[in-house]
Amino acid sequence: MDVNEIIKPENKVYGKSPVLTDTVMHYCPGCSHGTIHKLIAEVIEEMGIQEKTIGISPVGCAVFAYNYLHIDWQQAAHGRAPALATATKRLYPDKYVFTYQGDGDIAAIGTSETIHACNRGENIVVIFVNNAIYGMTGGQMSPLTLEGQVTATTPYGRRTDLNGYPLKITDLVAQLEGTCYVTRQSVQTAGAVRKAKKAVRKAFENSANGKGTSFIEVVSSCNSGWKLTPVAANKWMEENLFPFYPLGDLKDK
Amino acid sequence: MAEKILLKGNEAIAIAAIRCGCDGYFGYPITPQSEIMETLMDERPWETTGMVVLQSESEVASINMLYGGASCGKKVMTSSSSPGVSLMCEGLSYLAGAELPCLVVNVVRGGPGLGSIQASQADYFQAVKGGGHGDYRLIVLAPASVQEMYDFVDLSFELSFKYRNPAMILADGVIGQMMEKVELREEKRRLTDAEIARLYGSWATTGKPKDRKENVITSLAMDSEVHEKFNLKLVEKYKRINEAEVRFEKIACDDAEHLIVAYGSCARICEKAVELARETGIKVGLLRPITLYPYPSKAIDEMTAQLKDVLVVEMSAGQMVEDVRLAVNGKIPVTHFGRIGGIIPTPEEVVVALKNMIQ
Amino acid sequence: MAMKGAIVVDRERCKGCGVCTANCPVQVVALTKEVNSKGYPMAYMAHPEACTGCTNCATVCPDSVITVYRVKV
Numbered sequence: 001m002d003v004n005e006i007i008k009p010e011n012k013v014y015g016k017s018p019v020l021t022d023t024v025m026h027y028c029p030g031c032s033h034g035t036i037h038k039l040i041a042e043v044i045e046e047m048g049i050q051e052k053t054i055g056i057s058p059v060g061c062a063v064f065a066y067n068y069l070h071i072d073w074q075q076a077a078h079g080r081a082p083a084l085a086t087a088t089k090r091l092y093p094d095k096y097v098f099t100y101q102g103d104g105d106i107a108a109i110g111t112s113e114t115i116h117a118c119n120r121g122e123n124i125v126v127i128f129v130n131n132a133i134y135g136m137t138g139g140q141m142s143p144l145t146l147e148g149q150v151t152a153t154t155p156y157g158r159r160t161d162l163n164g165y166p167l168k169i170t171d172l173v174a175q176l177e178g179t180c181y182v183t184r185q186s187v188q189t190a191g192a193v194r195k196a197k198k199a200v201r202k203a204f205e206n207s208a209n210g211k212g213t214s215f216i217e218v219v220s221s222c223n224s225g226w227k228l229t230p231v232a233a234n235k236w237m238e239e240n241l242f243p244f245y246p247l248g249d250l251k252d253k
Numbered sequence: 254m255a256e257k258i259l260l261k262g263n264e265a266i267a268i269a270a271i272r273c274g275c276d277g278y279f280g281y282p283i284t285p286q287s288e289i290m291e292t293l294m295d296e297r298p299w300e301t302t303g304m305v306v307l308q309s310e311s312e313v314a315s316i317n318m319l320y321g322g323a324s325c326g327k328k329v330m331t332s333s334s335s336p337g338v339s340l341m342c343e344g345l346s347y348l349a350g351a352e353l354p355c356l357v358v359n360v361v362r363g364g365p366g367l368g369s370i371q372a373s374q375a376d377y378f379q380a381v382k383g384g385g386h387g388d389y390r391l392i393v394l395a396p397a398s399v400q401e402m403y404d405f406v407d408l409s410f411e412l413s414f415k416y417r418n419p420a421m422i423l424a425d426g427v428i429g430q431m432m433e434k435v436e437l438r439e440e441k442r443r444l445t446d447a448e449i450a451r452l453y454g455s456w457a458t459t460g461k462p463k464d465r466k467e468n469v470i471t472s473l474a475m476d477s478e479v480h481e482k483f484n485l486k487l488v489e490k491y492k493r494i495n496e497a498e499v500r501f502e503k504i505a506c507d508d509a510e511h512l513i514v515a516y517g518s519c520a521r522i523c524e525k526a527v528e529l530a531r532e533t534g535i536k537v538g539l540l541r542p543i544t545l546y547p548y549p550s551k552a553i554d555e556m557t558a559q560l561k562d563v564l565v566v567e568m569s570a571g572q573m574v575e576d577v578r579l580a581v582n583g584k585i586p587v588t589h590f591g592r593i594g595g596i597i598p599t600p601e602e603v604v605v606a607l608k609n610m611i612q
Numbered sequence: 613m614a615m616k617g618a619i620v621v622d623r624e625r626c627k628g629c630g631v632c633t634a635n636c637p638v639q640v641v642a643l644t645k646e647v648n649s650k651g652y653p654m655a656y657m658a659h660p661e662a663c664t665g666c667t668n669c670a671t672v673c674p675d676s677v678i679t680v681y682r683v684k685v
Binding site for chain 1 (some may be wrong): 617620625634667669673677685
């Protein structure tokens with residue numbers, strides 16, 4: 001069968017979500033952010049909640065997330081997204097409010113806001129992109145950098161005697177009464193993306209049902225920061241990050 | 254006749270917030286202003302007006318809750334005292350940079366550091382010169398009575414929405430803690446979500462309807478040209494504020510040869526000092542700035558022709574005195590008299606300082 | 613019933629990361645030798661006859677540059 005006979009509008013089975021803008025993303029080739037943006041866009045599209053969704057973007061690589069989804073956005077100061085989301089959701093209880101944050105944002109400078117928003121059980125969705133490094137500032141150590149991992153500020157590898165231990169913030173928030181759904185996902189394979197999307201959908205539904213805070217960690221790659229090709233970075237992630245940050249639901253109540 | 258009730262300054266802030274249609278208060282306890290949140294919690298406005306009241310985990314969280322709430326086009330406020338406001342300065346810079354309206358009440362206590370819990374006016378610089386980073390200004394109102402504590406809540410919201418800029422009420426422990434009769438103004442109801450979407454839908458994150466483009470609240474501009482243009486827009490806004498919103502009060506100034514400039518609780522003490530000094534034949538007047546930003550520089554400058562000198566009285570080591578010096582621009586001498594550490598100057602002390610200046 | 617698929621790549625937006633090629637179960641998707649105006653190689657169907665339209669390549673594409681078509685044959 002000729003390709004041109006297949007490529008017809010009626011045969012289209014997958015394409016770019018209309019919730020995504022046409023702006024070319026500034027992310028490096030192969031960066032997980034683009035994939036995660038896409039699945040959030042698809043969930044918003046499928047749930048038909050574009051008019052009721054407010055996103056909060058962080059400081060870090062995802063600061064420009066507001067350029068990529070056709071929804072209203074607030075861009076927060078570093079680490080403070082959960083505070084913005086708290087007020088936004090309480091003032092607009094019928095809206096869907098999500099934060100989009102990196103590991104430095106959520107687990108270093110913003111630890112307090114993260115813990116307390118989760119502990120209050122704010123009816124928000126927290127999307128946490130963990131690539132174990134500060135991407136935008138040039139690949140420095142984050143709280144979630146692995147022991148021995150080389151970064152710009154741990155050029156000889158992270159030493160726990162100097163830098164402490166990788167902070168499993170997701171395990172921590174799973175202990176809090178306010179969280180209803182805590183899960184760890186990834187997006188390096190098609191199967192993983194489909195699972196992660198289901199998790200995002202569930203989180204948005206929890207928000208509508210007033211069940212509390214849904215917290216989704218997406219273990220991700222930062223191939224530039226790790227100085228690997230995109231495909232090699234995904235492999236490194238599977239071999240090194242997954243054993244320490246195992247995928248799956250930590251809590252689902 | 255309008256209802257009058259006896260209120261503490263801090264309580265007046267809380268009651269005024271509920272009655273002027275405030276949508277949300279987010280705060281963290283700190284002396285000497287904790288009664289503001291305590292009064293709100295006691296009044297339970299969420300059961301009447303629907304106002305949200307939340308005790309946050311820190312002043313940093315409070316100010317960022319304001320950023321979120323203000324982004325929604327809602328009337329939001331917080332209150333704190335000096336060390337807490339220092340923590341909020343980053344957020345205030347972001348709010349100003351994103352052109353968001355909100356109200357921050359600072360019931361000032363002594364500093365630097367943990368300082369004291371007594372009244373002070375040593376946060377003047379922080380309030381009117383920045384505190385946070387970047388070229389930004391706050392609209393700053395200085396109440397001198399409990400009635401003004403009440404009235405300035407609504408006024409602050411009016412001004413902050415008019416100019417899309419954060420406003421601050423710069424009070425002090427004296428005004429916060431003292432009790433006076435307050436006339437309750439007519440109640441204003443909270444705006445509905447539909448009204449907010451109609452009034453502020455051009456910028457607020459109310460949820461993107463199909464027929465408008467997405468609204469983005471941010472203070473980020475990576476392009477230098479764009480960023481300069483944005484800053485110049487802010488400069489233009491502050492110019493408009495300076496032209497239209499200066500507020501001050503003049504007492505016994507018509508024949509004055511000497512002038513005292515003082516704001517807030519100090520102004521009340523100085524009013525008494527003017528009375529005492531005039532009994533001894535000194536022709537002295539009082540100019541009380543009500544807005545500290547914009548500052549009544551022009552009003553002070555216009556008086557220099559009739560004046561021999563100016564005495565600036567503050568509960569600080571000398572902060573507002575710099576703005577008075579800028580206003581008179583060397584035409585006449587300007588002297589500062591201040592008490593620090595939570596000590597409130599007496600009218601008699603002010604008269605002595607005035608006499609020393611004149612000699 | 614067999615499925616026949618095909619993909620269309622937005623060549624100018626493709627960054628040539630190769631995550632799609634690694635996820636193609638039938639080795640249909642490969643990267644071009646030539647580059648686009650930004651200097652990136654681009655995803656393309658090296659073996660269009662083998663494509664089943666499974667959507668894996670498009671699902672993992674961070675830049676949403678792949679559209680997938682499928683027919684039953």
